[in-house]
Amino acid sequence: MSRIHDMGGRFGDGAVIPDTPDAPVFDKDWHARALAVTLAAGALGQWNLDISRHSRERLAPKDYSRFSYYEKWMAALANLLVEKGVVTEEELQAGHAKGGSPLADRKLMAANVGAALAKGGPVDRPGPTPRFKPGERVQTRHPTANAFVAGGHTRLPSYASGQTGEVRAFHGCHIFPDAHAHGRGEDPQPIYAVAFPAQALWGAGADPRDEVILDLWEPYLERADG
Amino acid sequence: MPHDHDHDHHHAHAVLPSEPALRVKALETLLTEKGLVDPAALDAIIDTYQNKIGPKNGAEVVARAWADPAFKAALLADGTAAVSEMGFYGRQGEHVMVVENTPEVHNMVVCTLCSCYPWPLLGIPPAWYKSDAYRARAVREPREVLAEFGVTLLPTQKVRVWDSTAEMRYLVLPMRPEGTEGLSAEDLATLVSRDSMVGTGLAQGPAT
Numbered sequence: 172m173s174r175i176h177d178m179g180g181r182f183g184d185g186a187v188i189p190d191t192p193d194a195p196v197f198d199k200d201w202h203a204r205a206l207a208v209t210l211a212a213g214a215l216g217q218w219n220l221d222i223s224r225h226s227r228e229r230l231a232p233k234d235y236s237r238f239s240y241y242e243k244w245m246a247a248l249a250n251l252l253v254e255k256g257v258v259t260e261e262e263l264q265a266g267h268a269k270g271g272s273p274l275a276d277r278k279l280m281a282a283n284v285g286a287a288l289a290k291g292g293p294v295d296r297p298g299p300t301p302r303f304k305p306g307e308r309v310q311t312r313h314p315t316a317n318a319f320v321a322g323g324h325t326r327l328p329s330y331a332s333g334q335t336g337e338v339r340a341f342h343g344c345h346i347f348p349d350a351h352a353h354g355r356g357e358d359p360q361p362i363y364a365v366a367f368p369a370q371a372l373w374g375a376g377a378d379p380r381d382e383v384i385l386d387l388w389e390p391y392l393e394r395a396d397g
Numbered sequence: 398m399p400h401d402h403d404h405d406h407h408h409a410h411a412v413l414p415s416e417p418a419l420r421v422k423a424l425e426t427l428l429t430e431k432g433l434v435d436p437a438a439l440d441a442i443i444d445t446y447q448n449k450i451g452p453k454n455g456a457e458v459v460a461r462a463w464a465d466p467a468f469k470a471a472l473l474a475d476g477t478a479a480v481s482e483m484g485f486y487g488r489q490g491e492h493v494m495v496v497e498n499t500p501e502v503h504n505m506v507v508c509t510l511c512s513c514y515p516w517p518l519l520g521i522p523p524a525w526y527k528s529d530a531y532r533a534r535a536v537r538e539p540r541e542v543l544a545e546f547g548v549t550l551l552p553t554q555k556v557r558v559w560d561s562t563a564e565m566r567y568l569v570l571p572m573r574p575e576g577t578e579g580l581s582a583e584d585l586a587t588l589v590s591r592d593s594m595v596g597t598g599l600a601q602g603p604a605t
Binding site: 176177178179180181182183184185187188189190192194196197198199200201203204205206207208210212215224226228230233234239240241242245246247249250251252253254257258261262264266267269270271272275277278279280281283284285287288289290291292293294297315322326327328330331342345346348349362363364366368372373377378380381382383384385386387388 | 408409410412413414417418420422423424425426427428430431432433434435437438439440441442443445446447450451475480486487488489491492507509510511512517520521523524525527528529530531532533534536537538539540545546547555556557558559560561562563564565575590592595
């Protein structure tokens with residue numbers, strides 16, 4: 172089964188509210204601060220992007236729903252800091268340090284911010300020979316689930332689970348989030364752009380010409396019959 | 398089957414102050430005191446995304462593609478290489494794919510699972526892109542969502558929605574507006590809105 176973040180196709184969320192062209196990048200000062208603290212803490216190297224994403228996804232559904240975007244980031248960061256032993260829960264509660272940290276030499280300094288952001292974190296790796304070619308039809312795993320850990324991180328949305336689509340492109344081999352989020356190494360896997368007809372996903376009400384394309388790792392896919 | 402996730406029952410965040418601004422302040426203070434965060438580095442990160450990296454980068458790419466057919470071909474063939482050559486490689490833009498709008502296809506980008514977005518080209522995503530409503534509805538009823546943005550498609554256009562489920566980051570190359578022949582790349586860039594590069598807007602012709 173999936174988690175609360177997996178909301179593609181869900182009903183009941185109301186209208187999308189576009190912003191104005193002059194809207195600020197950060198609505199509130201603390202939004203900017205939350206983003207910056209999260210990036211700076213990530214630079215300590217105690218977790219990867221997939222662990223970080225999973226930390227947000229596994230917030231309790233009631234917290235995920237009531238928290239604004241950057242509140243989710245804060246809660247997930249606080250949990251990770253304690254789980255990884257970077258700070259203690261006691262320190263978190265007090266809001267003050269009881270002592271230093273062996274990680275202090277990894278601190279991201281202002282002078283290095285530009286270079287760190289420019290460097291990025293590419294995820295392409297040497298990996299297995301791809302099983303599928305563009306034009307071939309594939310069926311997605313059903314139900315969507317992490318095959319290693321119950322309730323673990325996975326990137327096949329529920330709405331595209333158990334569906335038949337067409338491979339449009341092979342993107343190379345990328346780090347496999349289902350493994351990488353759970354201490355199982357990078358486990359690079361072939362990844363493909365797979366197209367699904369909108370009517371297959373949503374029924375006859377969808378425009379027959381429309382389609383949705385997702386980037387899916389090979390372990391999510393089987394060859395479709397016929 | 399492995400047992401349920403140990404971490405599901407951990408709610409360390411609950412000990413933080415209830416006011417969000419104080420929550421952030423508490424984390425920043427604690428990490429600074431532990432020698433793990435340099436407040437000046439936080440300022441530098443914020444300055445980067447507030448003032449240096451934003452949709453102007455993407456607009457420069459689009460305008461160049463409109464003005465230079467060889468660049469456009471290179472951009473569509475290998476987006477990462479083409480934008481890197483312009484200095485727009487970086488965090489959350491390590492694997493870039495550019496998708497072209499035509500009279501037959503309108504492209505639109507979403508991340509239903511979180512908020513993946515091409516930072517080096519468009520900056521930090523706007524609130525609507527990260528909203529539950531956009532994440533939930535863009536895949537199921539893209540035409541209704543486009544209408545909420547005031548976008549009218551050509552009757553000939555199908556809609557192709559890209560759900561950013563992996564580290565591929567998508568930039569929409571909007572159609573070049575009518576009446577822009579002879580404009581410089583610099584002038585063309587002013588016509589390229591952020592939303593037109595996400596696919597929730599169209600590039601607008603010059604004001605008359």
